[in-house]
Amino acid sequence: MNTIALVGNPNSGKTTLFNAITGANQHVGNWPGVTVEKKVGEFKFNNKIYDVVDLPGTYSLGAFSEDEVVARDYVVKGNPDVVINVVDATNIERNLYLTTQLLEMGANVVIALNMVDEAKTREIEINIESLSKNLGVPVISTVASKKSGVEKLIEKTVECIEKKSEYHPLSYGENIDKEIKTIKELLKDSKADYPADWIAIKLLEGNKDILEEVNNKDVEKRLTFLKDKGIDYELEIVDKRYDFISNITKKSVVKPDEAVVTLS
Numbered sequence: 001m002n003t004i005a006l007v008g009n010p011n012s013g014k015t016t017l018f019n020a021i022t023g024a025n026q027h028v029g030n031w032p033g034v035t036v037e038k039k040v041g042e043f044k045f046n047n048k049i050y051d052v053v054d055l056p057g058t059y060s061l062g063a064f065s066e067d068e069v070v071a072r073d074y075v076v077k078g079n080p081d082v083v084i085n086v087v088d089a090t091n092i093e094r095n096l097y098l099t100t101q102l103l104e105m106g107a108n109v110v111i112a113l114n115m116v117d118e119a120k121t122r123e124i125e126i127n128i129e130s131l132s133k134n135l136g137v138p139v140i141s142t143v144a145s146k147k148s149g150v151e152k153l154i155e156k157t158v159e160c161i162e163k164k165s166e167y168h169p170l171s172y173g174e175n176i177d178k179e180i181k182t183i184k185e186l187l188k189d190s191k192a193d194y195p196a197d198w199i200a201i202k203l204l205e206g207n208k209d210i211l212e213e214v215n216n217k218d219v220e221k222r223l224t225f226l227k228d229k230g231i232d233y234e235l236e237i238v239d240k241r242y243d244f245i246s247n248i249t250k251k252s253v254v255k256p257d258e259a260v261v262t263l264s
């Protein structure tokens with residue numbers, strides 16, 4: 001059975017899209033051990049049935065809330081075949097922060113660029129091709145509340161199950177990239193469920209539960225060594241994600257207040 005997960009910021013239109021994709025074929029439960037609601041549905045395409053999971057809405061995939069942990073763990077441990085990342089086109093910079101983290105995880109991402117009707121009303125111009133090229137993943141524009149673009153999104157999603165997009169890690173600059181390599185080397189023989197690049201980034205961000213889960217003395221030593229030298233990459237990593245996003249939006253998005261004004 002193939003499984004597709006829906007991930008996105010709160011109010012990006014995730015549930016509306018989930019309903020449009022699955023119709024009446026859905027059931028609601030709870031994620032084990034937490035009070036977070038679990039919504040599962042399915043759709044049929046070319047006589048095959050696909051499971052769809054609506055994950056809790058989050059801005060990030062750290063470990064700051066039950067919602068984030070549920071979404072994060074499902075993306076990495078639930079092994080969905082495709083992650084549909086619902087991005088609100090009217091708030092693209094903020095929404096792409098979550099996207100960068102999905103890319104870091106090496107998830108097989110398809111972006112549903114939702115609320116394009118509202119973006120149009122606000123005269124926000126988005127070059128879909130350029131956005132897709134620069135992110136390295138397919139982007140399909142949708143208006144979930146009108147079921148527009150949903151067929152195309154399903155087609156692209158099914159296509160991506162067969163053909164996983166190539167993983168393009170972000171660059172965090174020379175020092176951090178080097179440190180990621182060092183940590184990955186130390187983790188070579190450990191058997192955590194998470195992708196090594198992602199673990200290394202999370203550790204450099206100071207994420208305590210990943211450190212606990214990894215349970216590796218050499219890695220702990222390395223992190224203590226950095227700390228003793230006064231090196232803390234946490235803020236720099238966040239900055240680099242925002243740099244990555246702003247580079248992309250500069251190339252792909254024009255907002256009315258940014259349009260070039262020609263003086264006559």
Ligand code: GDP
Nearest residue numbers: 010011012013014015016114115118143144145
């Ligand atoms: P969620 O929090 O991500 O699950 O978002 P919801 O699916 O609950 O949607 C939030 C609101 O946005 C609801 O009022 C939806 O009807 C509305 N909505 C969803 N998709 C679209 C869209 O493409 N365009 C517009 N204009 N509204 C939408």
Ligand code: K
Nearest residue numbers: 010011012015
């Ligand atoms: K909501």
Ligand code: MG
Nearest residue numbers: 014015016057
């Ligand atoms: Mg919802």
